Amino acid sequence: MSMLAPTTIAIVKSTAPILEAHGETLTRHFYSRMFAHNPEVMPLFNRANQTAGAQQRALAAAITAYAANIDNLEVLGGAVELIAQKHASLMIKPEHYPIVGENLLASIREVLGAGATDEVIDAWAQAYGFLADILTGREKQIYRENAQRPGGWEGFKAFRVDRKVRESANITSFYLVPAAGDGTLPLFRPGQYTTVRVPTADGSTTMRNYSLSDKPGQPWLRISVKREEGPEADLPSGYVSNFLHDRVDVGGEIALAPPCGEFFLDVTEKHPRQLVLLAAGIGITPILSMLLTALEAMPERDIVLIHGSLHEDVQAFKPTLDELARSHPRLSVHYRYSDPQRTDPARSGNASTGLIDAALIESFVPERDADYYFCGPQPFMINIYHELLTWGIPPGQVHFEFFGPRQSLQSRPAPADAPKAG
Known part of the structure; x- marks a missing residue:
C-alpha cells in the first residue's frame, strides 16, 4: 500500500471546509445515487437511520474528519477500528468498496x-483508495x-431461540444456540455485539447490531432487545x-x-483503580456483560455500577443486579430514576431520582481516578463524556459505546436536552 x-x-x-459546509447535502445525494444505481447494497444499510438522517450525518462527519486529518491519520486510529469492526459485523467485503467509491466521487x-x-476528483480517488486499503486489510x-477462534465462524449462521425471557415492560432477552446442534461458541469480549439479520416483507x-448481554463462556449467546416504536417511510422504525x-x-x-466491536472490557489489565460502569436504559446490555465478567476475573477490584432508567417498569435486570450486589461486597449498585411520578426510592436504599450526573458519580468515586465504561442514549453519553473531560x-x-457521529460528543447539550432513559 x-x-x-x-x-x-x-x-x-x-x-x-467546503465538505464541512456541504457534507450532509453531499451524503444525502450519495446514498440516493448509490441506492438507485446499486440497489443490491441496500440490505447492508440501516433504513431507519437513512430516513432519520443519522447515516448521512455520520458519513458527512467521517468524510470531513478524514479530509481535515489526512496529513495526520494517527488521530483517526480509533475511528478506523470502529468502522472496520462495524463493517465486519455487516459482512462488508472488498467488492463493495468500488461501488461506494464510484458513487461517492460522482456525488462530489x-x-x-x-x-x-x-x-x-483525482486526489479524492487516491485518498478513497488509500482508506479502502486500510479498512479492507x-x-x-x-x-x-472470527473464523479461526474456537467455535467461531464467518458470515451469517443460523441460531435457534432456546429461551425467551421478559426482562421489563419493553425489553426481552433471547438465549441463542447454534441451530446445527454444535454447542461450541466463541469467547467474545465482554461489551461486544452481534448482528441479527431478518427477512423483510419485500x-x-x-440487519441490526445488538450487544451481547451475558458473560462469555456460557452455552448460549444472549441478546436483550428493547422494543422500539415510531414510523418510517419504507421500513418501520424498530x-x-x-x-x-x-x-x-x-x-x-x-x-x-460473529461477535464484533471495539468497546469491551480487557480483563487482562490488572491495576487497583475502581471500575465504574454507567448505563442508561438499554445501555445496560454491554455493561452487564462487563460486570458479570469482571466479578469473576477481577474479584479483588472495587466496582461501581449506576443504572439510569425512566422507572422500574422499564428497567431490565434489576433482580440480577440486586443479587449480585448482595453476594459481592466489593460491588456497589445504584439506580437512578428520571420519572419521580412512577418511582418510589424508599423501596430500595440504593435508588434515587434524577439523572446520572457528576455529583452522583463523585459520591461513589470521590477520588475520581477510575476506569469508566458507559453506554446509553446519545444525550446521556455526551453529558458523561464532558463530565469526565472536565475532571x-x-x-x-x-x-464508551457511542451510536452516532463521534463529532457529536464535542457539543454538549443544554440541560433541557438531558435524557430520560427508557
Whole structure:
C-alpha cells in the first residue's frame, strides 16, 4: 500500500471546509445515487437511520474528519477500528468498496460543481483508495480471527431461540444456540455485539447490531432487545426489534454474525483503580456483560455500577443486579430514576431520582481516578463524556459505546436536552 503524495494530501485537506459546509447535502445525494444505481447494497444499510438522517450525518462527519486529518491519520486510529469492526459485523467485503467509491466521487462532482475539478476528483480517488486499503486489510484480519477462534465462524449462521425471557415492560432477552446442534461458541469480549439479520416483507433482509448481554463462556449467546416504536417511510422504525418480540418464539431461528466491536472490557489489565460502569436504559446490555465478567476475573477490584432508567417498569435486570450486589461486597449498585411520578426510592436504599450526573458519580468515586465504561442514549453519553473531560480523566481510562457521529460528543447539550432513559 503506497502512501499518498504530498500534493494529493494538500488538495484533499483544502476541501475540508467546503465538505464541512456541504457534507450532509453531499451524503444525502450519495446514498440516493448509490441506492438507485446499486440497489443490491441496500440490505447492508440501516433504513431507519437513512430516513432519520443519522447515516448521512455520520458519513458527512467521517468524510470531513478524514479530509481535515489526512496529513495526520494517527488521530483517526480509533475511528478506523470502529468502522472496520462495524463493517465486519455487516459482512462488508472488498467488492463493495468500488461501488461506494464510484458513487461517492460522482456525488462530489455533482454536488460541488465547479469546485470539483479533475484535480480534486483525482486526489479524492487516491485518498478513497488509500482508506479502502486500510479498512479492507483490517476487516480481512477480523474475518480471519472470527473464523479461526474456537467455535467461531464467518458470515451469517443460523441460531435457534432456546429461551425467551421478559426482562421489563419493553425489553426481552433471547438465549441463542447454534441451530446445527454444535454447542461450541466463541469467547467474545465482554461489551461486544452481534448482528441479527431478518427477512423483510419485500423479500430482502435487514440487519441490526445488538450487544451481547451475558458473560462469555456460557452455552448460549444472549441478546436483550428493547422494543422500539415510531414510523418510517419504507421500513418501520424498530422493525427488527418488533420482529424479534412478536414473531420469533422459542424454537424459532434467526441468523447471527460473529461477535464484533471495539468497546469491551480487557480483563487482562490488572491495576487497583475502581471500575465504574454507567448505563442508561438499554445501555445496560454491554455493561452487564462487563460486570458479570469482571466479578469473576477481577474479584479483588472495587466496582461501581449506576443504572439510569425512566422507572422500574422499564428497567431490565434489576433482580440480577440486586443479587449480585448482595453476594459481592466489593460491588456497589445504584439506580437512578428520571420519572419521580412512577418511582418510589424508599423501596430500595440504593435508588434515587434524577439523572446520572457528576455529583452522583463523585459520591461513589470521590477520588475520581477510575476506569469508566458507559453506554446509553446519545444525550446521556455526551453529558458523561464532558463530565469526565472536565475532571481531566485520561483518555485511556474512558471507554464508551457511542451510536452516532463521534463529532457529536464535542457539543454538549443544554440541560433541557438531558435524557430520560427508557
